[in-house]
Amino acid sequence: MKKGIILDLDGVICDTAYFHYLAWKQLAEEYNYELTHSDNEALKGVSRADSLRYILEKANVSIDASKFEADLVRKNDWYLKLVDTMSEESVLPGVREFFQRCAIKRIPLALGSASKNARLVLQKVGLLHTFHGIVDAGTVTNGKPHPETFLEAAKLINIKPENCIVFEDSSSGVQAAKSANMYTVGVGIPQDLPMADEYVTNLGEYDFASFEMQIA
Ligand code: B16
Ligand code: MG
Numbered sequence: 001m002k003k004g005i006i007l008d009l010d011g012v013i014c015d016t017a018y019f020h021y022l023a024w025k026q027l028a029e030e031y032n033y034e035l036t037h038s039d040n041e042a043l044k045g046v047s048r049a050d051s052l053r054y055i056l057e058k059a060n061v062s063i064d065a066s067k068f069e070a071d072l073v074r075k076n077d078w079y080l081k082l083v084d085t086m087s088e089e090s091v092l093p094g095v096r097e098f099f100q101r102c103a104i105k106r107i108p109l110a111l112g113s114a115s116k117n118a119r120l121v122l123q124k125v126g127l128l129h130t131f132h133g134i135v136d137a138g139t140v141t142n143g144k145p146h147p148e149t150f151l152e153a154a155k156l157i158n159i160k161p162e163n164c165i166v167f168e169d170s171s172s173g174v175q176a177a178k179s180a181n182m183y184t185v186g187v188g189i190p191q192d193l194p195m196a197d198e199y200v201t202n203l204g205e206y207d208f209a210s211f212e213m214q215i216a
Pocket of ligand 2: 009170173
């Protein structure tokens with residue numbers, strides 16, 4: 001039976017989750033709000049507009065539509081300045097080896113990201129052509145925790161949802177993958193991602209021997 005792997009981008013393949021955090025922190029400070037660890041966990045995997053709504057609610061601030069749009073642009077500009085510093089070296093530990101092993105095993109690979117910048121970031125780290133299918137914020141109507149991102153990714157690689165394994169660092173992403181009926185590897189710790197089926201701290205830790213057994 002054919003199985004596939006679907007990977008989240010920010011926080012799984014590269015450390016761009018940290019860049020998102022720095023940019024949101026800068027914006028939140030303008031509203032006199034300091035982002036906490038739990039805010040940061042809650043924002044991972046969440047769309048740009050929903051992230052801003054979350055921060056404004058926490059800061060107890062309301063702004064008009066044009067300021068809202070302007071803030072989204074400014075946050076993204078700050079984020080892109082950080083992305084601009086990236087190169088092919090900027091992948092998380094174990095990522096290159098992980099993809100080499102997938103290539104040897106001819107495992108179909110898809111990306112399932114909530115980011116509008118996904119293709120740009122993949123290009124920066126030289127992985128744009130590693131994927132057989134890419135789902136990003138431009139592809140779906142419903143973001144994570146809705147399962148659409150992962151269901152669409154499974155379609156692109158022509159693998160049944162129940163035969164896909166997802167790697168995710170966000171709580172909303174793990175919820176999305178579980179709602180899509182997929183085995184989910186949490187890239188992080190159980191306290192932050194309680195719904196995952198197993199955990200690694202980075203892709204290099206993943207045991208491919210268990211890939212054969214996870215979906216029987
Ligand atoms: P952008 P992922 C998500 O990407 C990030 O986790 C989240 O922090 C970010 O707000 C979201 O993309 C939107 O990103 O502003 O670049 O469109 O983790 O699903 O790959
Ligand atoms: Mg992520």
